[in-house]
Amino acid sequence: EAQVTQNPRYLITVTGKKLTVTCSQNMNHEYMSWYRQDPGLGLRQIYYSMNVEVTDKGDVPEGYKVSRKEKRNFPLILESPSPNQTSLYFCASSLSVGGKETQYFGPGTRLLVL
Amino acid sequence: GIQVEQSPPDLILQEGANSTLRCNFSDSVNNLQWFHQNPWGQLINLFYIPSGTKQNGRLSATTVATERYSLLYISSSQTTDSGVYFCAVISNSGYALNFGKGTSLLVTP
Numbered sequence: 001e002a003q004v005t006q007n008p009r010y011l012i013t014v015t016g017k018k019l020t021v022t023c024s025q026n027m028n029h030e031y032m033s034w035y036r037q038d039p040g041l042g043l044r045q046i047y048y049s050m051n052v053e054v055t056d057k058g059d060v061p062e063g064y065k066v067s068r069k070e071k072r073n074f075p076l077i078l079e080s081p082s083p084n085q086t087s088l089y090f091c092a093s094s095l096s097v098g099g100k101e102t103q104y105f106g107p108g109t110r111l112l113v114l
Numbered sequence: 115g116i117q118v119e120q121s122p123p124d125l126i127l128q129e130g131a132n133s134t135l136r137c138n139f140s141d142s143v144n145n146l147q148w149f150h151q152n153p154w155g156q157l158i159n160l161f162y163i164p165s166g167t168k169q170n171g172r173l174s175a176t177t178v179a180t181e182r183y184s185l186l187y188i189s190s191s192q193t194t195d196s197g198v199y200f201c202a203v204i205s206n207s208g209y210a211l212n213f214g215k216g217t218s219l220l221v222t223p
Contacts, residue, residue, distance in 0.1 A: 033210065043200075045210040058210055088155055092211070099144035099204035102162040103211055108155050 002027045004106035006091050012112045013081055021076045021109050023091030031094045032074040033058065033103075034066065036087040043090070049074055050097045081113045116141045116205040120214035127191050127221050135186040135217045137201030145204035146177055147211065148186050152197045160186070160199075191221045 004025045013019055025032065033048035035058075045058030049068040063085055065077040074093075078085060091106040117140040127133055139146070148160040161168050165179040172191075177184040188195055198218050202211040 031209070035211075042215055043202075043211075043213040048209055050209075090157060097209065099206075099209060100164070101145070102159060103145070103147065104159060105149070105157040108157070110155070 002104075004091055004093055004104050006089075006106040006109050008109060009107060010110045012114065014114050015082055016080050019078050019081060019111075021078075021089060021091075021111070023074045023076065023106060024072050025074075025091075025093040025104070026072065027093065027095070027104070028071065029093035029095050029104075030071070031097045031101075031103075032068065033092050034064070034074070034076050035090045035092065036060065037090065037108075038087050046076070046089075081111075083113045085111065086113045087111060116143070116203060116208070116212050118201055118203055118212050118214035120199075120201055120217050122217060123215065124218045125220070127219065129192060129221055129223055131191050131221075132187070132189045133191060133219070135188070135199055135201075135219075137184040137186070137203075137214055139182050139184075139201075139203050141182070142206045143179065143203040144206055145202075145211070146184055147202050148175055148184070149200045149202065150195075150197050151200060151216070157200070188219075191219075193221050193223060195219060196221050 034046040047066040049055045089109045094101040094103040119138045150158045161175040167176045174187045198216040202213045
């Protein structure tokens with residue numbers, strides 16, 4: 001089944017404890033990205049990647065890192081999480097970069113930083 | 115950046131009723147998608163529809179790109195249709211999906 005998977009789905013952590021949220025797609029998609037969703041602010045892009053080893057900042061990249069070592073995986077790294085990173089996170093992917101394709105979203109990861 | 119406005123912000127329907135949700139956008143787009151966010155928070159793809167009309171069961175969508183709006187039609191609504199419906203677009207010069215604020219739909223028995 002074609003899908004985008006994220007792990008973990010739920011995570012409670014404490015300020016400063018490094019964490020990684022994994023994202024994987026099995027559709028051989030070139031483009032992958034991360035969004036966060038917050039009440040009143042909607043969904044905003046954190047980082048995106050056009051292909052292996054090619055990443056760039058989205059609208060809200062502060063406090064996050066990403067890597068794209070393999071085409072299928074695009075982990076989101078919070079090296080020193082803070083409470084303002086409590087949010088619902090989505091990974092997304094699409095076949096190509098130009099925007100003219102359906103973007104598929106993962107199931108989301110709910111993060112609470114205490 | 116491109117602006118995306120959805121209306122109405124909230125909608126309450128009785129089961130069986132029909133509804134139309136609207137999405138206006140401020141610039142030319144490469145991509146327009148409709149999503150349903152269910153009560154568990156999952157974003158479900160409904161349509162990829164930068165122009166034209168599509169139908170999928172009780173749902174259909176129309177995008178008039180030249181007039182910069184899209185409509186999502188829900189017919190014979192069911193309680194499982196409840197949730198938030200988002201319109202999202204990618205401008206001709208961008209990569210990110212820009213989401214509207216959504217229409218929150220509650221379908222009552």
